[in-house]
Amino acid sequence: EDKVVQSPLSLVVHEGDTVTLNCSYEVTNFRSLLWYKQEKKAPTFLFMLTSSGIEKKSGRLSSILDKKELFSILNITATQTGDSAVYLCAVEGNTDKLIFGTGTRLQVFP
Amino acid sequence: EAGVAQSPRYKIIEKRQSVAFWCNPISGHATLYWYQQILGQGPKLLIQFQNNGVVDDSQLPKDRFSAERLKGVDSTLKIQPAKLEDSAVYLCASSVLGQGGGYGYTFGSGTRLTVV
Numbered sequence: 001e002d003k004v005v006q007s008p009l010s011l012v013v014h015e016g017d018t019v020t021l022n023c024s025y026e027v028t029n030f031r032s033l034l035w036y037k038q039e040k041k042a043p044t045f046l047f048m049l050t051s052s053g054i055e056k057k058s059g060r061l062s063s064i065l066d067k068k069e070l071f072s073i074l075n076i077t078a079t080q081t082g083d084s085a086v087y088l089c090a091v092e093g094n095t096d097k098l099i100f101g102t103g104t105r106l107q108v109f110p
Numbered sequence: 111e112a113g114v115a116q117s118p119r120y121k122i123i124e125k126r127q128s129v130a131f132w133c134n135p136i137s138g139h140a141t142l143y144w145y146q147q148i149l150g151q152g153p154k155l156l157i158q159f160q161n162n163g164v165v166d167d168s169q170l171p172k173d174r175f176s177a178e179r180l181k182g183v184d185s186t187l188k189i190q191p192a193k194l195e196d197s198a199v200y201l202c203a204s205s206v207l208g209q210g211g212g213y214g215y216t217f218g219s220g221t222r223l224t225v226v
Contacts, residue, residue: 004152034215041199041220043153088152096141096205097166098215100152 002027006089006101014109017079021104023089024071033065033072034098036088043088046074079108112136114218116202122224128190131221135183135204139216141165142179144187145201147220153201159185192225199223 007022025033032050036043047056049065049072056063060079065072076083086105090098115134123129135142141160145153156175158166161182170177174193179185189196202218 006152041222042201042217044217045215090152095158095166097143097155097158098153100154102150102152 002091002093002099004089004091004099004101006087006104008104009102010105010107012107012109013079015080017108018075018077019079019106021074021076021087021089021106022071023073023101025089025091025099025101026070027091027093027099029094030067030091031094032092034090034092035063035072035074036090038086038088038103039084046087076106079106081108081110084108114202114204114216116200116218116221118221119219120222120224122226123192125194125225126191128188129192129223130186130188131200131202131223133185133187133202133218135185135202136216139204139206140182141205142185143203143205144177144185145203147199147201148195149198156187189223192223194225197223197225 004025032048034048035046037046047063052065052067060077063074084107086103088103089101092098117132121129143158144156146156147153156170157177159179162179175189177187199220199222201220205215
Protein backbone atom coordinates (compact mmCIF):
# COMPACT_ATOMS: atom_id res chain seq x y z
CA GLU A 1 0.00 0.00 0.00
CA ASP A 2 1.30 3.44 -0.92
CA LYS A 3 2.11 5.64 2.06
CA VAL A 4 3.75 8.89 3.04
CA VAL A 5 5.11 9.50 6.55
CA GLN A 6 6.05 12.93 7.85
CA SER A 7 8.02 13.86 10.94
CA PRO A 8 7.90 15.49 13.32
CA LEU A 9 4.14 15.82 13.69
CA SER A 10 4.55 19.13 15.48
CA LEU A 11 7.31 21.67 15.91
CA VAL A 12 7.50 24.83 18.03
CA VAL A 13 10.36 27.28 17.41
CA HIS A 14 11.28 30.92 17.88
CA GLU A 15 11.68 33.43 15.11
CA GLY A 16 15.07 33.16 13.49
CA ASP A 17 15.45 29.43 14.08
CA THR A 18 16.08 26.98 11.23
CA VAL A 19 13.81 23.96 10.90
CA THR A 20 13.98 20.72 8.92
CA LEU A 21 10.83 18.80 8.05
CA ASN A 22 11.06 15.18 6.95
CA CYS A 23 9.05 13.11 4.53
CA SER A 24 9.55 9.43 3.70
CA TYR A 25 7.48 7.51 1.21
CA GLU A 26 6.64 4.19 -0.35
CA VAL A 27 4.75 4.47 -3.62
CA THR A 28 4.37 2.43 -6.75
CA ASN A 29 5.64 4.06 -9.93
CA PHE A 30 6.90 7.25 -8.32
CA ARG A 31 6.53 10.33 -10.48
CA SER A 32 7.02 13.31 -8.17
CA LEU A 33 7.05 14.54 -4.58
CA LEU A 34 5.36 17.77 -3.65
CA TRP A 35 5.42 20.08 -0.65
CA TYR A 36 2.45 22.25 0.26
CA LYS A 37 1.83 24.89 2.92
CA GLN A 38 -1.63 24.85 4.49
CA GLU A 39 -2.60 27.83 6.61
CA LYS A 40 -6.38 27.66 6.61
CA LYS A 41 -8.00 25.28 4.16
CA ALA A 42 -6.50 25.26 0.69
CA PRO A 43 -2.97 23.83 0.43
CA THR A 44 -0.68 26.15 -1.50
CA PHE A 45 2.07 24.73 -3.68
CA LEU A 46 5.68 25.12 -2.59
CA PHE A 47 7.87 22.68 -4.53
CA MET A 48 7.72 19.73 -6.87
CA LEU A 49 10.70 17.37 -6.88
CA THR A 50 11.33 14.68 -9.43
CA SER A 51 15.11 14.16 -9.48
CA SER A 52 17.45 13.13 -6.68
CA GLY A 53 20.00 15.52 -5.31
CA ILE A 54 18.76 18.67 -7.01
CA GLU A 55 17.84 21.32 -4.47
CA LYS A 56 14.82 23.47 -5.13
CA LYS A 57 14.96 26.88 -3.46
CA SER A 58 12.54 29.72 -2.94
CA GLY A 59 13.64 32.47 -0.62
CA ARG A 60 14.18 30.98 2.82
CA LEU A 61 12.66 27.63 1.84
CA SER A 62 14.53 24.81 0.17
CA SER A 63 13.89 21.14 -0.48
CA ILE A 64 15.74 18.12 -1.76
CA LEU A 65 14.79 14.59 -2.75
CA ASP A 66 16.64 11.31 -2.28
CA LYS A 67 15.03 8.70 -4.52
CA LYS A 68 17.37 5.96 -3.37
CA GLU A 69 16.48 6.32 0.31
CA LEU A 70 12.90 7.41 -0.49
CA PHE A 71 12.77 10.62 1.46
CA SER A 72 12.71 14.38 1.15
CA ILE A 73 13.43 17.26 3.49
CA LEU A 74 12.05 20.77 3.59
CA ASN A 75 14.26 23.38 5.21
CA ILE A 76 13.14 26.78 6.40
CA THR A 77 15.85 29.18 7.53
CA ALA A 78 15.39 32.33 9.62
CA THR A 79 11.82 31.38 10.42
CA GLN A 80 9.15 34.07 10.78
CA THR A 81 5.75 34.01 12.45
CA GLY A 82 4.22 33.95 8.97
CA ASP A 83 5.76 30.52 8.44
CA SER A 84 3.37 29.08 11.02
CA ALA A 85 1.27 26.52 9.16
CA VAL A 86 0.86 22.84 8.46
CA TYR A 87 3.37 21.59 5.88
CA LEU A 88 2.10 18.72 3.78
CA CYS A 89 4.18 16.29 1.78
CA ALA A 90 2.49 14.43 -1.07
CA VAL A 91 3.66 11.85 -3.56
CA GLU A 92 2.31 11.32 -7.02
CA GLY A 93 2.32 7.97 -8.76
CA ASN A 94 1.29 7.33 -12.33
CA THR A 95 -2.41 8.05 -11.86
CA ASP A 96 -2.27 11.81 -11.24
CA LYS A 97 -3.63 11.41 -7.72
CA LEU A 98 -1.69 12.65 -4.70
CA ILE A 99 -1.04 10.62 -1.57
CA PHE A 100 -0.55 12.90 1.40
CA GLY A 101 1.24 12.52 4.70
CA THR A 102 -0.37 13.69 7.92
CA GLY A 103 1.54 16.94 7.84
CA THR A 104 3.90 18.75 10.22
CA ARG A 105 2.39 21.57 12.24
CA LEU A 106 4.94 24.36 12.61
CA GLN A 107 4.43 27.13 15.14
CA VAL A 108 6.83 30.05 15.14
CA PHE A 109 6.74 32.37 18.13
CA PRO A 110 8.22 35.89 18.28
CA GLU B 111 -7.01 32.69 -14.46
CA ALA B 112 -9.89 31.97 -12.08
CA GLY B 113 -9.18 29.36 -9.46
CA VAL B 114 -11.14 26.31 -8.36
CA ALA B 115 -14.44 27.49 -6.89
CA GLN B 116 -16.17 25.64 -4.06
CA SER B 117 -19.34 26.26 -2.14
CA PRO B 118 -20.52 26.49 0.52
CA ARG B 119 -17.51 27.51 2.61
CA TYR B 120 -19.00 26.18 5.83
CA LYS B 121 -21.85 23.84 6.65
CA ILE B 122 -23.22 22.58 9.96
CA ILE B 123 -25.74 19.74 9.89
CA GLU B 124 -27.15 17.21 12.27
CA LYS B 125 -26.25 13.55 11.92
CA ARG B 126 -28.46 11.61 9.54
CA GLN B 127 -29.13 14.73 7.47
CA SER B 128 -27.91 15.07 3.90
CA VAL B 129 -25.52 17.66 2.47
CA ALA B 130 -24.11 18.55 -0.94
CA PHE B 131 -20.95 20.35 -1.97
CA TRP B 132 -20.27 22.00 -5.29
CA CYS B 133 -17.04 22.47 -7.21
CA ASN B 134 -16.24 24.36 -10.40
CA PRO B 135 -12.74 23.52 -11.67
CA ILE B 136 -10.40 25.68 -13.67
CA SER B 137 -11.55 25.98 -17.26
CA GLY B 138 -9.94 23.33 -19.42
CA HIS B 139 -8.88 21.08 -16.56
CA ALA B 140 -10.01 17.60 -17.49
CA THR B 141 -9.24 15.95 -14.16
CA LEU B 142 -11.16 16.76 -10.97
CA TYR B 143 -10.56 15.37 -7.49
CA TRP B 144 -12.45 15.40 -4.21
CA TYR B 145 -10.36 15.04 -1.06
CA GLN B 146 -11.49 14.64 2.55
CA GLN B 147 -9.26 16.13 5.24
CA ILE B 148 -10.11 15.18 8.80
CA LEU B 149 -8.63 17.41 11.50
CA GLY B 150 -5.02 16.51 12.17
CA GLN B 151 -4.69 14.37 9.06
CA GLY B 152 -3.56 14.88 5.50
CA PRO B 153 -6.08 15.02 2.66
CA LYS B 154 -7.39 11.66 1.49
CA LEU B 155 -8.63 11.14 -2.05
CA LEU B 156 -12.32 10.25 -2.24
CA ILE B 157 -12.88 10.28 -5.98
CA GLN B 158 -11.06 11.24 -9.17
CA PHE B 159 -12.85 12.16 -12.41
CA GLN B 160 -11.38 12.43 -15.87
CA ASN B 161 -13.81 14.49 -17.90
CA ASN B 162 -17.13 13.00 -16.74
CA GLY B 163 -15.83 9.47 -16.09
CA VAL B 164 -14.69 8.07 -12.75
CA VAL B 165 -11.00 7.07 -12.65
CA ASP B 166 -10.71 6.14 -8.97
CA ASP B 167 -13.38 5.93 -6.28
CA SER B 168 -11.83 3.15 -4.24
CA GLN B 169 -11.88 5.18 -1.00
CA LEU B 170 -15.35 6.65 -1.42
CA PRO B 171 -17.80 5.23 1.18
CA LYS B 172 -20.38 4.40 -1.43
CA ASP B 173 -23.11 3.51 1.05
CA ARG B 174 -23.42 7.21 1.95
CA PHE B 175 -21.27 9.26 -0.41
CA SER B 176 -21.97 9.94 -4.06
CA ALA B 177 -20.41 12.24 -6.61
CA GLU B 178 -21.09 13.23 -10.15
CA ARG B 179 -19.51 15.40 -12.79
CA LEU B 180 -22.08 16.12 -15.41
CA LYS B 181 -20.80 17.36 -18.79
CA GLY B 182 -17.22 17.04 -17.52
CA VAL B 183 -17.18 20.44 -15.85
CA ASP B 184 -18.84 21.13 -12.45
CA SER B 185 -19.02 18.43 -9.83
CA THR B 186 -21.15 17.78 -6.76
CA LEU B 187 -20.33 15.59 -3.79
CA LYS B 188 -23.21 14.39 -1.63
CA ILE B 189 -23.38 12.73 1.76
CA GLN B 190 -26.59 11.00 2.79
CA PRO B 191 -27.01 10.31 5.66
CA ALA B 192 -24.17 12.11 7.39
CA LYS B 193 -22.32 10.67 10.38
CA LEU B 194 -20.32 12.44 13.06
CA GLU B 195 -17.09 11.09 11.57
CA ASP B 196 -17.81 12.90 8.29
CA SER B 197 -16.83 16.18 9.96
CA ALA B 198 -13.91 17.36 7.86
CA VAL B 199 -12.78 19.81 5.23
CA TYR B 200 -13.75 18.70 1.73
CA LEU B 201 -11.25 19.92 -0.85
CA CYS B 202 -11.79 19.96 -4.58
CA ALA B 203 -8.82 20.11 -6.91
CA SER B 204 -8.36 20.06 -10.66
CA SER B 205 -5.50 19.45 -13.06
CA VAL B 206 -4.78 19.37 -16.74
CA LEU B 207 -5.04 15.86 -18.15
CA GLY B 208 -1.76 14.03 -17.75
CA GLN B 209 -0.10 16.94 -15.99
CA GLY B 210 -0.78 16.24 -12.36
CA GLY B 211 1.55 17.28 -9.61
CA GLY B 212 2.38 20.78 -8.57
CA TYR B 213 2.42 22.41 -11.96
CA GLY B 214 -1.07 21.36 -12.89
CA TYR B 215 -2.77 20.75 -9.57
CA THR B 216 -4.91 23.53 -8.08
CA PHE B 217 -6.94 23.27 -4.89
CA GLY B 218 -10.13 25.09 -4.06
CA SER B 219 -10.58 26.79 -0.71
CA GLY B 220 -12.58 23.88 0.64
CA THR B 221 -15.83 23.35 2.51
CA ARG B 222 -15.67 22.80 6.26
CA LEU B 223 -18.40 20.37 7.31
CA THR B 224 -19.39 19.96 10.94
CA VAL B 225 -21.80 17.15 11.81
CA VAL B 226 -23.41 17.49 15.24
